[in-house]
Amino acid sequence: MRFRREGVEEEIAAAARAFLDGVWRIEQMRANGREFPSTLWQEIGNVGWLDLLVPEAAGGLGAGAVEAAAIFEEAGRALLPGPLFDNMVALPLVFAENGRAPANDPVLATSACFERADPPVDVGGGRASGHLVAESPDAADILIVRALDERRQPCIAIVDCADPAIEMRQLDSLDLAGRPFHLQLDGAAAKIVAEPPRSVRLTEELTEWGRVMAAARMLGVLDRLVELSVAFAQGRRQFGRPIAAFQAVQHRLADMAALAITCRSVCYASQWALAVDAPDRHLHTHTAKAYLSRAVRHVAEGALQTHGGIGVTEEYDLHLFVKHALRLEGSWGRSEEHEDALAEALFERVTAAADIAPLSEAQA
Amino acid sequence: MDLTLTPRQQDVVAGVREWLLHEEIPATSGDLDTQFAAARAWQQRLYDAGWLGLGWPIEYGGKGGDRLEQILVNSELARAHAPLPAGLIGLEIVGPVILEHGTEEQRQRYLPSLLDGREIWSQGFSEPDAGSDLASLQTSGKVVGDTILVNGQKVWTSWAQFSRWCAVLVRTDQEETPHKGISYLLVDVESTGVTIRPLVQMTGDAEFNEVFFDDVEVPIENVLGGLGAGWQLAMATLSHERGPFAIRRHVELRVALDQLALDVQRAHRSGTRLIDDTEIRRRFGRCEVMVEALAAQTLRIVDRLENGGPDAESSVDKLLLADTEQQLFGLALDTLGDDRMIAEATADGVDAARWISGYLYGRSASIYGGTAEIQRGIIAKRLLGIETT
Numbered sequence: 001m002r003f004r005r006e007g008v009e010e011e012i013a014a015a016a017r018a019f020l021d022g023v024w025r026i027e028q029m030r031a032n033g034r035e036f037p038s039t040l041w042q043e044i045g046n047v048g049w050l051d052l053l054v055p056e057a058a059g060g061l062g063a064g065a066v067e068a069a070a071i072f073e074e075a076g077r078a079l080l081p082g083p084l085f086d087n088m089v090a091l092p093l094v095f096a097e098n099g100r101a102p103a104n105d106p107v108l109a110t111s112a113c114f115e116r117a118d119p120p121v122d123v124g125g126g127r128a129s130g131h132l133v134a135e136s137p138d139a140a141d142i143l144i145v146r147a148l149d150e151r152r153q154p155c156i157a158i159v160d161c162a163d164p165a166i167e168m169r170q171l172d173s174l175d176l177a178g179r180p181f182h183l184q185l186d187g188a189a190a191k192i193v194a195e196p197p198r199s200v201r202l203t204e205e206l207t208e209w210g211r212v213m214a215a216a217r218m219l220g221v222l223d224r225l226v227e228l229s230v231a232f233a234q235g236r237r238q239f240g241r242p243i244a245a246f247q248a249v250q251h252r253l254a255d256m257a258a259l260a261i262t263c264r265s266v267c268y269a270s271q272w273a274l275a276v277d278a279p280d281r282h283l284h285t286h287t288a289k290a291y292l293s294r295a296v297r298h299v300a301e302g303a304l305q306t307h308g309g310i311g312v313t314e315e316y317d318l319h320l321f322v323k324h325a326l327r328l329e330g331s332w333g334r335s336e337e338h339e340d341a342l343a344e345a346l347f348e349r350v351t352a353a354a355d356i357a358p359l360s361e362a363q364a
Numbered sequence: 365m366d367l368t369l370t371p372r373q374q375d376v377v378a379g380v381r382e383w384l385l386h387e388e389i390p391a392t393s394g395d396l397d398t399q400f401a402a403a404r405a406w407q408q409r410l411y412d413a414g415w416l417g418l419g420w421p422i423e424y425g426g427k428g429g430d431r432l433e434q435i436l437v438n439s440e441l442a443r444a445h446a447p448l449p450a451g452l453i454g455l456e457i458v459g460p461v462i463l464e465h466g467t468e469e470q471r472q473r474y475l476p477s478l479l480d481g482r483e484i485w486s487q488g489f490s491e492p493d494a495g496s497d498l499a500s501l502q503t504s505g506k507v508v509g510d511t512i513l514v515n516g517q518k519v520w521t522s523w524a525q526f527s528r529w530c531a532v533l534v535r536t537d538q539e540e541t542p543h544k545g546i547s548y549l550l551v552d553v554e555s556t557g558v559t560i561r562p563l564v565q566m567t568g569d570a571e572f573n574e575v576f577f578d579d580v581e582v583p584i585e586n587v588l589g590g591l592g593a594g595w596q597l598a599m600a601t602l603s604h605e606r607g608p609f610a611i612r613r614h615v616e617l618r619v620a621l622d623q624l625a626l627d628v629q630r631a632h633r634s635g636t637r638l639i640d641d642t643e644i645r646r647r648f649g650r651c652e653v654m655v656e657a658l659a660a661q662t663l664r665i666v667d668r669l670e671n672g673g674p675d676a677e678s679s680v681d682k683l684l685l686a687d688t689e690q691q692l693f694g695l696a697l698d699t700l701g702d703d704r705m706i707a708e709a710t711a712d713g714v715d716a717a718r719w720i721s722g723y724l725y726g727r728s729a730s731i732y733g734g735t736a737e738i739q740r741g742i743i744a745k746r747l748l749g750i751e752t753t
Contacts, residue, residue, distance in 0.1 A: 001373075001432060002366045003667035009365060066365050230748050244750045247741075254740035257748055258680040262661050269660035272367055287656040290649075339649030346652050347639060350626045 003268060005070060012052075012063070013070035019047055020078040026317055029079060029176050036139040036179060041082055041108065049084075053092040060092065065209070065274035069216035069267065076220025079177040079324050083135040086111040089209050090144055093202065094156060094193060110140040110161070119146040121185060123157045127165075128190035136179045137161050137168055143183070146203060149192060156194040156202060163188040175327040176320055208285045210332045212270045215288040218296040218328045219260075219267050221321055225296075225303040226256050228318060232307055249306065256302045259295045266291045283345060290338035293329045300325045367663065369436075376418065376433045380440045383413055392447045396569060400450055400526050407449035407481035415441070416455065417479045420463065425476035431669055435611050442615035453523060454478040454485035458531045460604045461548075461597055465589040474529070474550065486527035488518035488551075488575055489598060496738050498533075499542040499595060503577060505534030505549060507584070507591070512536065512549060514557075514580040520732075524560050524573035527553055531601075532577075533594050546594035550586040557581075567724045605733055606678035607665045610685045614658045620722065621648075621655050621692055627719075628699050631712040638699055647695045654688040676746035679739035686729035686736060693723040 005013060023043050044050065053068055054060020068088060075084055086109045111134065121130035128147060137143055143159040143166075159166070165188040171180045194202050230253055233244035243249050270288035273281035300322045304311045311318045329335075369377070387409070390402045410416050418433040420426025427433075449455060459478050462470055477483040494501040503516025514534055524530060530551045537545035553560070557580040562570035589597050625648060631638040638644055661684055668677060696719035701710060707717040730736040744750045 001369065001663075001666055002671060003663040004671070005365060230750070234750065242751070244744075250744040250750055251737070251740040253748060253750065254743035255683075257743055258683050258740075261664070261677065261680045262657055262684050265660040265664045266657050268365060269656075269663060272365055275365075276367075283656065287653050287660075290653045291657050336646060339646050339653060341649070342652040342656075343645045343649035346621070346625050346648060347629070350622050351629060353622075354626055 003265075005066070005268075008063075009066050009070060012067050013074060015047075016049075016071045016074040017077070019043075020074055020080065024078050024080060026079060026320065029081065029320070034170065034179065036136050037081060038139065040080075041139070044082075050087050050091070053089060055096075065212060065271045066268075069213060069271045072213045072216040073220040073223075073267075076217035076222075076324070076328070077224050078220075079320060081136075081177045081179060083108070083110045083140065085210060085213055086135065086140075086144065089213060090206055093206055093209070094144055094158075108140045109142050109144055109158075110134045110137045111144040119148050119154055121145050121147040121157070121159075121190075123147040123155065123190050123192060124150040126190060127187040128157060128159050128185045129187055131182065131184045133171065133180050133182055135181075137166075137181050137183055138170070144193075145190075146199075147190070147192075149195070153196050153199075154203065155192050155196070155199045157190045157192045159185065159188050159190045165189070173327075175323045177324045178327060207332070208274060208281060211285040211289040211338075212267075212274055214328055214332045215263075215267050215270060215292040218292040218325065219263050221325045221328065222260055222263055222292070222296050222299050225299050225318075225321055225325070226253075226260050228321070229253060229256060229303045229306040232310075236308075243306075252302050252306065256299045259299060263292055263295050283342065286338040286342050286345075289332055290335040290342070293335040293338075296325045297329050369432075372429065373433055373436060376429070377436050377440060380415055380437045383415070384440065384444045384446075387413075389444060389446050396571075399447075400523075403447050403450035404481050404484070406447055407451055410441075410449055411480040416449065420459075420475070420479070424463070424471050425479045432666055435608065435666060438608075438612045439615045442612060442619060445619060449481065450523075450526070451478060451481045451484045453487055453527075454483070454529075456608055457487055457601055457605050458485045458529075461531075461601050462550075462588065464600070465593070465597055467585075469585070470550070470588065483528045484523065484526050486521050486524040486530045486553075486573075486575075487601075488521050488524070488530045488532040490520045491517060492519050496735055498598065499546070501533055501535060501546065503532070503534045504538075505536040505547055505582070507536060510584050512547075512582045512584060512587070514549065514551065514577040514582055516577050518575040518577075519563075519572075521560075521573045521575045522571050524553070524575050525562050525570070529553060530558075530575065531588075533598055536591050536594075540592065543595040544592055546598070547591050548588040548594040548597045549582050550588060551577075551580065551582050552586075555580050555582070567721050600675075602734060603675040603678045606682050607669055609733075610658075610678075610681040611662045611665055613685055613689070614655070614662050617658065617688055617692055618655055620696075621651055624648075624692070624696050624699065624719070627714045629713070631699060631710070631714050633701055644695075644699065647698070651688075651692050651695055654691055658684055658688045674747065676742050679734075679742040680747075682733065682739050683730075683736055683743075689726045689729045693719065693726040697723045 023040055048061065049071055051060040052063045056062035090111050091109045120132040121128050128145065134143060140161045143161050145157050145159055147155055147157045149155045165186050167184040169182045171182055173180050233249055233253060234242050236243050244253065266288050270284040273284035303318060304322060307318055310316050390406050392399055414427060415437050417426035418429045418437060419431040422428040455478065459475060462474050478485060489498060491501050491503060503514065503518065505512040505514050518532065530553050532549045532551045533546055534549055535545050536547040557578040559576040561574045563572040563574060564570045565572060628638045661681060665681055697704065699714060700716050700719060704716060704720065707720055709715045709717065
């Protein structure tokens with residue numbers, strides 16, 4: 001049994017870090033945070049990330065959740081902006097038949113509506129109407145959207161981002177690793193690409209992937225927060241010694257570092273569950289998102305406390321990581337939602353195993 | 365990453381499950397003496413059926429398999445609510461150290477009888493004035509020819525009253541630095557001059573003991589790893605203890621949370637069904653997350669034991685385990701009514717005695733085997749490289 005990244009998995013992680021070190025700097029983000037980094041995204045296409053989950057038969061790399069998550073983790077460390085999930089995961093899953101978008105040319109997609117409970121858009125007669133928030137739609141070719149069709153059935157549709165019937169407004173994001181836009185669709189040209197039951201299955205699958213990749217991304221941010229805090233506490237001197245020498249500081253750092261290790265275990269377990277399509281994978285994906293959300297918040301707050309005054313200044317990078325952490329914490333369901341789902345599953349499982357009447361019947 | 369089990373490991377799991385179907389699991393009720401006798405008989409049955417010593421060499425009574433096989437068996441046993449074998453300290457703490465650091469004679473002498481439960485072990489580390497600061501221990505071992513004359517006192521010595529042997533840390537060199545003057549002795553508890561006095565804990569059980577040594581003569585061949593190697597062995601012991609212990613304990617906590625979730629199904633508090641209380645429900649969800657996180661961490665422990673990794677990470681396991689246990693039993697306490705300190709099952713099916721006892725016992729999870737503060741110190745120093753002075 002091996003519960004660690006190794007071989008190709010580790011190579012992908014190392015290559016992703018080296019690649020991002022070469023092409024993406026936080027200074028660039030600070031300089032033009034509201035612009036879409038087109039060159040960066042061209043590089044991302046060239047380096048093959050967007051083909052990672054595309055089956056080999058369709059010309060992709062045929063990799064799985066463990067490899068994909070390694071890249072999301074690095075994206076978190078580097079505060080990578082742009083619609084990574086939409087293009088690396090959603091696009092290949094939605095177009096699973098041929099692994100690519102309808103056109104053969106490289107296509108950039110955006111989505112963002114898979115996290116939410118209700119489809120935000122109505123589709124009928126080849127037209128979509130509704131409103132939603134999406135990442136960098138101004139740079140994207142297509143919008144993948146959950147929708148209700150004319151019979152009020154859940155489906156998945158694609159919309160041409162260039163359609164003039166879409167009104168886009170860039171939102172003011174405190175997280176510089178995000179470029180959210182509000183989209184108003186008034187009869188934009190749309191095509192249904194998945195109908196029930198496939199649309200339902202696909203939505204479920206995308207949701208599971210969303211949680212696991214968000215957790216991996218939080219892991220990357222969390223590791224960076226711990227590294228920044230440990231380094232700072234060792235360098236910063238007060239009372240004639242590094243503040244890390246004080247037990248009160250040391251123990252907080254130890255708690256943060258311990259959490260980072262457990263978070264890695266939780267992430268890996270959820271990635272493996274996805275990779276092998278484990279029957280209880282939804283429990284792992286809920287757990288990963290819930291655990292990482294609470295952990296990243298705790299570590300972000302610990303990092304701010306450790307840094308003292310400098311940590312709350314705009315010029316120091318820490319707040320960029322904290323803000324990204326807070327956004328990820330809220331994405332793909334807050335921790336409470338996952339905890340409630342897990343409580344539900346726990347009660348169901350134990351009552352079924354003990355063969356006692358379900359709650360609804362006991363009540364009657 | 366590859367979490368699939370080998371065919372042999374799968375066979376072991378299937379085998380123990382099959383065996384458990386036909387085996388009567390002993391009850392864990394009655395006074396401590398009765399419980400201990402039952403646990404001892406249970407250990408013998410486990411050994412006879414081939415479920416102990418799976419990862420140990422055949423020449424010392426083991427099965428010659430890999431370590432994961434025993435871990436898998438332990439998990440299945442815990443899942444079936446089986447009691448712990450009586451000689452747990454020998455099996456999981458002292459035995460591995462003798463296996464790794466003992467002489468051939470010591471291995472032959474101690475390991476087979478430790479496996480099947482004929483000889484029970486305890487561990488004498490802490491002293492009244494040496495708890496977290498273990499290296500300051502004062503129990504002396506004066507080398508006189510072929511004998512070591514032991515004088516002093518140990519405390520919090522679990523199960524000493526039932527043990528035949530005690531692994532004792534003594535100071536054999538007063539001149540050396542505190543860490544280097546310590547030796548690890550295998551002491552026959554029936555020797556003249558050993559006095560054992562049980563200490564009752566707040567749960568009502570007397571797991572702990574005080575052990576007094578008054579001119580106890582220990583043959584010099586009962587030193588493990590040579591004179592002065594005691595501190596190094598003690599540290600190895602403590603990290604040995606944490607990993608496999610966390611794996612086993614995780615399954616027990618999994619079973620406990622399931623039982624609690626079942627217990628509360630019929631419970632009402634202030635006219636409301638307990639499970640309709642959104643706060644209580646969410647805390648069940650949070651405990652489920654904690655227990656699952658611990659499950660994921662046990663995979664990392666197994667990987668570390670099998671494929672290597674920093675020993676100091678066992679401090680992370682220890683913190684997580686204590687936190688999970690305390691949150692779980694904290695929730696259990698809060699499911700009880702106003703009369704929560706009445707140690708009987710309540711009318712609506714919640715086993716108050718069990719949960720209160722679990723809560724009280726759980727408070728020691730962040731103390732035994734090195735306090736949470738000691739673990740944080742280890743993490744800071746050895747995983748983060750922080751200068752601690």
